[in-house]
Amino acid sequence: MVYKKGIKKDKKLSIKKGKKTVQTLRGMKDVLAKDWFYYDLILNNAKKIFEFYNFQRIETPILEKAELFEKGVGEKTDVIEKEMYILKAKENKELLALRPEGTASIVRSYIEKGMFNLTQPVKFYYFGPFFRHEKPQAGRYRQFYQLGAEMIGGGDVVADAEIILLSKLFLENLGFSKKNIFLLINSIGCPNCRPLYIKELKKYYKKLDKQICSDCRRRIKENPLRVLDCKNEKCSLVKQGAPPILDYLCPECRDHFKALLELLDYLNIPYILDKTLVRGLDYYTKTVFEFCLENETGRISLGGGGRYDELTETIGGIKKPAVGVAFGVERLMQEMVRQGKKFKPTVPKVFLVQIGEAAQKMSFKILEQFRKEKILLGENLGKENLKSQLKIADRLGVKYVLILGQQEVLDGMIILKDMNSGLQELIPWEKIVSEVKKRLKN
């Protein structure tokens, strides 16, 4: 006898979106199964490539002292000045930051753990969430994932080349074709030569003050290199006439850049020399690069990086040359979706139907048998009647259904039903796993 359980309706369960509590914060999202498919794909891909080249996975805390990033990334950068989430610890009023990027933390770890005593360079890769308080947009969230790699303690161009090569392999293995990805590269010099260049640049822009956009007038004061990045048509003429940074590099920087380009040629890595490429974080020196992709909507940057020879000193007082790269995972995902890479949920091919209390309990044992043999077995143990369970099984599109009713429990048997033919037969419990296994092979 099946009796109906009285299920009382709970009016409070109805969702009140208006209450605001039931709403993700702006620019943040729940990562659901369909998203994890992509995150997993990207991370596994990175593991394969970076681990082969002896990069070690590292995961630093999401929370760090705010000053780590202020010092490391640069107080005048937008990332720090406008976009960093800062919170105050209740107890000691210490200022903490949700990490806005990965490099500063890894450098911190490198110094703190004394990793300069290991064989150099030390290679890391990481994958995790980062936070920036920006206005959300396509492929841009306030909590976003980055996948990055860093090599600390290597000043030779082979380090730059290795990072670039692996980045390229990583993208290609994810299915981005060589045709639509391209590599932009530039050198922005070092503390020896860059100030001189900036002085020249300022001098040049000052003369043409009237011909540039208001953003550039601001940039030339606050972050002069960024004028080179301006997309305003008004400025393009001025930009073209600007002194090229490469002409101002010191001999060391120039040699480094030249050697890198030669190495890239040797490795058959095509690049576009982009003398207007500058990056938004202060710590970059010498090499900067970016991997871009051209699609219907325009050009988007999938990731980028560069050399940061001064950062270890800024943060920890030890000078170690380093180079790294980071990819925007959501951007990669967005492009993968656009290119038709589809998430396919894993669905079981077999479904267990149970009728009656005894069978319901027994089901756990059957499920365990299948789990041990790594065969996915669908179930909905909360359901009481045969019909609704078969309906679920049918919707899942399973090939076989196992039916365990009161009679079968008494007999130590289980019904194996073929969903295509509708034929069914009785199988003893101890044989059911092997029987299913056999059939799934065909």
Add this chain to the structure above:
RNA sequence: GUGGCCAUGGUGUAGUGGUUAGCACGGCAGUCUGUGGAACUGUCAGCGAGGGUUCAAAUCCCUCUGGUCACCCCA
């Protein structure tokens, strides 16, 4: 941070000042208490929030919240 567009059940939508806010998918239950795919029935669930105009607002106006696009910036 600046500007444009947008917001109806879980999803997709109809509804341009007066509708019991309609439909489809979905969830649950049933017709059919040991047999799925179909059909039918019932049921769950909505005008993002707040304020204003009006006799009357999903509809018009304002603010906020969120989404989206461009800029800024960045991955």
